[in-house]
Amino acid sequence: MLSLPSLLASRFEAVTGVDPEMRPATKPQFGHFQSNVALRLAKAEGKPPREIAARIVAEAQLDDLCEPLEIAGPGFINIRIKAAVLAEVASQVLDDDLAGINRAPEPQTVVIDYSAPNVAKQMHVGHLRSTIIGDCFARVLSAQGNSVIRQNHIGDWGTQFGMLVEQVLHEGTDVAGLTLVEAEALYRRANLHFKSDPAFADAALVRVVALQSGDAETNQIWRALIAVSLAGFNETYARLGVLLTDDDIAGESGYNADLPLVLEDLKAQGLAVQDDGAWCVFLEGSETPMIVQKRDGGFGYSATDLATIRHRVGTLGADRIIYVVGTPQAHHFAQVFAVCRMAGYLPERVRAEFIGFGQVLGADGRRFATREGTSVLLADLLVAAEAEVAPSIALAAIKYADLSNSLHKDYVFDVQRMVATTGNTGPYLQYAHARVSQILRKAEAEGFAFDRVTLLEEHAEQQLALLLSRFGEVVDDVAVTLQPHRLCGYLYDVATALSSFYEQCPVLRSEGEVKTSRLALCAATQKVLAVGLDLLGIAAPERM
Numbered sequence: 001m002l003s004l005p006s007l008l009a010s011r012f013e014a015v016t017g018v019d020p021e022m023r024p025a026t027k028p029q030f031g032h033f034q035s036n037v038a039l040r041l042a043k044a045e046g047k048p049p050r051e052i053a054a055r056i057v058a059e060a061q062l063d064d065l066c067e068p069l070e071i072a073g074p075g076f077i078n079i080r081i082k083a084a085v086l087a088e089v090a091s092q093v094l095d096d097d098l099a100g101i102n103r104a105p106e107p108q109t110v111v112i113d114y115s116a117p118n119v120a121k122q123m124h125v126g127h128l129r130s131t132i133i134g135d136c137f138a139r140v141l142s143a144q145g146n147s148v149i150r151q152n153h154i155g156d157w158g159t160q161f162g163m164l165v166e167q168v169l170h171e172g173t174d175v176a177g178l179t180l181v182e183a184e185a186l187y188r189r190a191n192l193h194f195k196s197d198p199a200f201a202d203a204a205l206v207r208v209v210a211l212q213s214g215d216a217e218t219n220q221i222w223r224a225l226i227a228v229s230l231a232g233f234n235e236t237y238a239r240l241g242v243l244l245t246d247d248d249i250a251g252e253s254g255y256n257a258d259l260p261l262v263l264e265d266l267k268a269q270g271l272a273v274q275d276d277g278a279w280c281v282f283l284e285g286s287e288t289p290m291i292v293q294k295r296d297g298g299f300g301y302s303a304t305d306l307a308t309i310r311h312r313v314g315t316l317g318a319d320r321i322i323y324v325v326g327t328p329q330a331h332h333f334a335q336v337f338a339v340c341r342m343a344g345y346l347p348e349r350v351r352a353e354f355i356g357f358g359q360v361l362g363a364d365g366r367r368f369a370t371r372e373g374t375s376v377l378l379a380d381l382l383v384a385a386e387a388e389v390a391p392s393i394a395l396a397a398i399k400y401a402d403l404s405n406s407l408h409k410d411y412v413f414d415v416q417r418m419v420a421t422t423g424n425t426g427p428y429l430q431y432a433h434a435r436v437s438q439i440l441r442k443a444e445a446e447g448f449a450f451d452r453v454t455l456l457e458e459h460a461e462q463q464l465a466l467l468l469s470r471f472g473e474v475v476d477d478v479a480v481t482l483q484p485h486r487l488c489g490y491l492y493d494v495a496t497a498l499s500s501f502y503e504q505c506p507v508l509r510s511e512g513e514v515k516t517s518r519l520a521l522c523a524a525t526q527k528v529l530a531v532g533l534d535l536l537g538i539a540a541p542e543r544m
């Protein structure tokens with residue numbers, strides 16, 4: 001659905017040749033929009049602005065959309081959309097399951113890399129943000145009809161597994177019986193052991209080789225550590241209500257077999273060169289090269305990400321790849337993308353985007369951490385929010401706080417503000433949805449049937465309808481820019497316009513066609529709020 005403001009602007013532009021820079025009217029009596037394009041053109045053409053305005057008004061083909069245009073003051077053009085047109089667009093929202101979201105004309109295969117916690121470690125705030133943000137992208141892009149492939153690139157490989165497995169054998173632990181929290185404790189013990197006991201450290205290194213060469217016992221313990229971790233991650237995903245499942249797991253270890261092939265290929269292309277015993281790719285403008293293979297023959301995080309992109313484009317058929325990872329990894333991905341472009345793993349037609357995000361700060365403005373200085377866990381956040389409100393509302397509060405700020409900014413975890421049912425918060429939007437649902441429930445109980453918006457005479461109801469017509473474009477914008485806060489801001493505007501509408505236009509206490517039309521407008525608003533919240537991964541309760 002094209003929004004009314006955009007439709008108007010394009011009709012104007014057909015006459016003016018330049019963007020009319022349509023602004024919302026400052027007062028209801030001026031209509032809905034105002035353009036000062038005549039003043040701008042007059043300057044350029046050296047003619048009186050009102051004369052130019054008169055020409056535009058005479059030439060613009062807007063009779064189907066607008067009341068006759070009016071020229072005001074020095075040459076402003078005032079625009080009032082016909083009530084019947086507004087009623088029609090509001091009704092169209094009701095006709096569509098997705099409230100007017102545009103479907104991609106050429107659907108793409110979009111790979112989204114998100115969440116990506118590490119085995120034998122609990123998810124920290126960074127993974128939590130990645131999970132919430134990536135999930136929102138997955139929802140938005142698939143609602144538009146793209147085929148979204150979620151990839152949970154868990155950290156399930158690396159030298160740390162030598163030490164972990166060695167510790168398991170040393171303690172005689174039954175890994176299958178561990179929780180993720182216990183596995184993390186094991187990790188910490190293994191680390192201490194590694195640092196304090198040289199014999200253990202040596203054994204751990206030997207164990208890495210055993211793991212790599214497929215030793216049965218070692219591999220069995222490694223797999224058990226992964227299983228225990230996945231169970232823990234899945235608990236978190238269930239609690240968060242995100243889309244990720246075991247089918248989306250595509251951990252680092254899955255690329256092991258590809259790593260030597262990638263290196264051979266980079267050598268053959270002359271891109272990888274030996275430097276101090278390591279195989280490196282030097283990039284223009286970057287002082288440090290990317291290390292593909294270390295001196296000791298080991299492959300690291302970077303090599304894995306090269307193989308990953310090669311797989312995502314070559315095998316999964318990605319047209320677009322999105323990484324949702326904390327900002328500190330921006331440089332890593334810039335290098336990975338650059339090398340993949342040079343090597344032909346990432347052709348120009350495939351868009352690769354790194355979407356970083358800021359940190360969650362405590363009330364003191366410092367990185368949000370536990371008293372022990374470790375990263376805060378999801379459970380801690382939820383417990384803090386749940387102390388104030390019901391779990392479903394607490395979750396909405398946390399997700400909305402994550403999505404409603406510019407992603408790259410740090411934000412302060414302020415529970416009181418986040419759970420408030422007033423202001424730009426998740427619970428406020430949930431409340432707006434519950435309130436409009438309650439009105440519709442009452443009307444249905446009284447036996448009222450309403451399926452179209454037919455009358456829209458009041459300014460407040462017209463403004464609401466106008467806003468609803470923009471939903472499709474706002475979602476388009478988020479799909480392109482990957483900035484969820486724009487959807488949050490839009491939904492907040494809808495909720496605010498809804499409450500002005502209630503103040504100015506009685507619904508249940510009105511009568512006849514006014515009543516059925518207002519009920520239908522309520523239903524359209526409910527739909528936009530419900531679909532919009534769902535795109536954010538937030539539940540839209542019918543009652544609160």
Ligand code: ARG
Pocket residue numbers: 113116117118153154155305308325
């Ligand atoms: N496991 C990594 C971490 O915790 C994030 C992985 C992001 N994805 C990727 N393809 N490198 O920092």
